Amino acid sequence: MKFVDEATIEVIGGRGGNGVASFRREKFIPKGGPDGGDGGRGGNVYAIADRNVNTLIDYRFARLHRARNGENGRGSDQYGAAGTDIILRMPVGTTIMDAETGELLFDLDHHGQEVILAAGGQGGLGNLHFKSSINRAPRQATAGEMGHQRKLRLELKVLADVGLLGLPNAGKSTFISKVSNARPRIADYPFTTLHPNLGVVRTSAAHSFVIADLPGLIEGASEGAGLGHLFLRHLSRTRLLLHIVDVSTLDQDVDPVEAALEQIQVITAELNLYSEELGDKPRWLALNKLDMVDDPESLRQELIKRLDWKAPIYGISALTGQGTEDLVRDIQNWLDEQRRLQQEADEKAAGTFVEPDPRFDEKRQNIDTPPPAGTND
Structure with missing residues (x-):
């Protein structure tokens, strides 16, 4: 496998689903209240440090990583499903920097470390949230938010003593x-x-x-x-x-x-x-x-x-x-x-340090020191 220790990628969080303005419509219920559900959250883009990955070659060619959008809300109090997250597995020792500013964002220095590279947008609110005693039939709903978008520079620094x-x-x-x-x-x-x-x-x-x-x-x-x-x-x-x-x-x-x-x-x-x-x-x-x-x-x-x-x-x-x-x-x-x-x-x-007991070291030294020749001990 070719060794690659630098790569530039773009990550985009999923867009949140839109909320919906809907009203209950059933037989014998002529004036049903609002029942528009919220939109689903957009998917996040995660990075996880994996000791089984040795190189950044996967990101040399796959440079765009976009999470799924959240679903729109529906009537009958139905909320939209959240977008699917994306997990990018990177070698332990990868540093992640903003490609435009050069700012160090994350340092994946141990196995299993997980960070969010691009958060998905929040889903919009359905008209279910806007009802009140003076607003019995709200017709407003909000749109879902856009997911975060970043251009990142990845650098692999091997971990060795x-x-x-x-x-x-x-x-x-x-x-x-x-x-x-x-x-x-x-x-x-x-x-x-x-x-x-x-x-x-x-x-x-x-x-x-x-x-x-x-x-x-x-x-x-x-x-x-x-x-x-x-x-x-x-x-x-x-x-x-x-x-x-x-x-x-x-x-x-x-x-x-x-x-x-x-x-x-x-x-x-x-x-x-x-x-x-x-x-x-x-x-x-x-x-x-x-x-x-x-x-x-x-x-x-x-x-x-x-x-x-x-x-x-x-x-x-x-x-x-x-x-x-x-x-x-x-x-x-x-x-x-x-x-x-x-x-x-x-x-x-951290305030958890305990000074070693010198008596223990003396006992240890006595145990490790063999008795003089000719003794019965």
Whole structure:
């Protein structure tokens, strides 16, 4: 299936049915009262986040979505039927914006979330509602309201805990295929990744995280060069950026340290040019293809010395798996700590946070600590 992460659609709510002015007409009842019913409500256009949908391709070609109109009212106190609603299923992570103003309307960030894109119009009132002690035979009725109409721009931002970035052919696809269940296209030429690939990295039976592999960035990506700029928005939802750096070089005249520094500077500049928020996001370095370097540890130490880098720097080989287990384990621990801090902050904001009992931690520590050798305990 082709991956589509942008689409523009138009949604129109159904028009409400008209109310009717009618009077009761039965044998032996010469002066029956008003019995005109109301018109039915117009149908609504809903959007529902569905984790089973992965792309916006359905909305690339079907751009107009119009709900059914409500039925008109009838005599004999009969109300018109409501118009049928339309439900549009969209991937989790879809943002919905007004195409004319650019205003963010909805952010579908969890499965099952439901929002109304265009409300149907209210049905008109029949003359049944206008009768009173001084108006025994009302002849007025109101028309149904028009449904809301909007032109919307849909953008899909994949939901992942970790986003991979780097220059083309840095080894991102090889890395994600090694540590997760994703099976991206891998080849020895650049731009083999044409759309984001998601993989689940399972570190234990109860712990896992989602990692996203994006097309490689090149210099000028923030201004539209290459393919990666089309997908930079997907990095905005990640908690951590993992920057894969290719430290191998086949040219003997090129210093691998200088080449790695140049790669890091290019990606850093493009992130800052695209978004200040993206440039400030936590980013770890993974020096890849160490199996092709004569002295990988000295290269790593030289990079640490020359880089003003406060985040962790790892040396790995995505092809052989060297260093990937330690990297994945540390990412899982960092994500677990971030989730704990976020939950604590949310509970404090809601006023439901309870400070942990230090006595419990002491008891726990005593339980986990084995007794000294030679004791009977």
